[in-house]
Amino acid sequence: MNLPCLQEVARRKLLWTTCLDFWIEFRASIATLRPFAVKPTHTLAETSTPDGVPLALVEHDGEFYLQAAGTPLQSTFAHNGAAELGRLAAQPFRGARQPRLLLAGLGLGYTLAALREALPQKRAVFQVAEPIPDLPGWHRQHLTTIHPGQLDDPRLIVHREGLPGALRKAEEGFQIMVIDAEGSLPQAGVTDRRGVPHSSFLHRAHSSLKEGGLLAISCQANLHSFERKLQQAGFDVAHELVPTSQKGKQKQCSTIWLARKGAYQKRRSSSGAPKKTSNS
Numbered sequence: 001m002n003l004p005c006l007q008e009v010a011r012r013k014l015l016w017t018t019c020l021d022f023w024i025e026f027r028a029s030i031a032t033l034r035p036f037a038v039k040p041t042h043t044l045a046e047t048s049t050p051d052g053v054p055l056a057l058v059e060h061d062g063e064f065y066l067q068a069a070g071t072p073l074q075s076t077f078a079h080n081g082a083a084e085l086g087r088l089a090a091q092p093f094r095g096a097r098q099p100r101l102l103l104a105g106l107g108l109g110y111t112l113a114a115l116r117e118a119l120p121q122k123r124a125v126f127q128v129a130e131p132i133p134d135l136p137g138w139h140r141q142h143l144t145t146i147h148p149g150q151l152d153d154p155r156l157i158v159h160r161e162g163l164p165g166a167l168r169k170a171e172e173g174f175q176i177m178v179i180d181a182e183g184s185l186p187q188a189g190v191t192d193r194r195g196v197p198h199s200s201f202l203h204r205a206h207s208s209l210k211e212g213g214l215l216a217i218s219c220q221a222n223l224h225s226f227e228r229k230l231q232q233a234g235f236d237v238a239h240e241l242v243p244t245s246q247k248g249k250q251k252q253c254s255t256i257w258l259a260r261k262g263a264y265q266k267r268r269s270s271s272g273a274p275k276k277t278s279n280s
């Protein structure tokens with residue numbers, strides 16, 4: 001066998017030996033690798049809504065999720081929309097002496113927390129219509145690190161019923177009414193299956209607000225048709241687009257509707273100075 005052939009045989013033998021050694025080392029390294037660590041999901045509490053829908057509070061990787069029949073409604077990961085709903089609803093009433101507000105449901109507490117932070121007045125009244133009896137207990141047992149002491153606020157009243165029942169029992173009108181329809185289940189007499197408030201409820205909300213009061217709603221509705229529904233109920237309407245979450249690369253937005261019942265009416269005090277009456 002000539003020299004070039006011997007050199008080719010030697011080259012191939014070296015190549016095969018190298019490949020075999022690499023394969024052996026590769027298999028050995030694969031055998032020592034641990035499987036990819038998937039962080040577990042913990043179901044902290046379960047109950048059912050008055051309509052029989054399964055509801056669960058779930059924790060995963062340090063984040064909490066409120067799920068209905070396995071579908072997330074709200075989460076601590078994407079809570080900016082709920083917080084902005086509360087902030088925008090409270091903004092016109094920062095100077096009110098005794099603002100009265102009604103919030104539809106606790107959720108994970110971000111809307112209520114934003115309202116309380118924006119309205120620190122000692123005489124403010126925060127009423128929450130919560131139709132799920134177990135939810136306040138979940139807050140006290142599992143969510144204390146998110147909003148410490150929130151349910152112990154002496155200004156807070158939690159009604160164990162839905163929004164229609166709370167409105168029926170209200171002895172006086174409200175300056176603010178807040179509904180996070182985007183982050184909650186449809187409620188009979190309030191929203192349809194898509195989470196859009198009924199025209200009949202909008203008229204009822206208008207009559208339950210004091211002059212100059214505000215109805216703040218977070219929902220995914222057709223801009224023109226829902227604006228028309230609010231106007232037909234007697235409201236002056238504006239809307240805001242806010243990021244649902246400040247985390248993640250893809251920014252989803254929530255639509256917050258701000259429906260005003262007229263304007264603040266002023267009267268003059270005995271000294272002749274103008275005084276607001278709609279928020280006192």
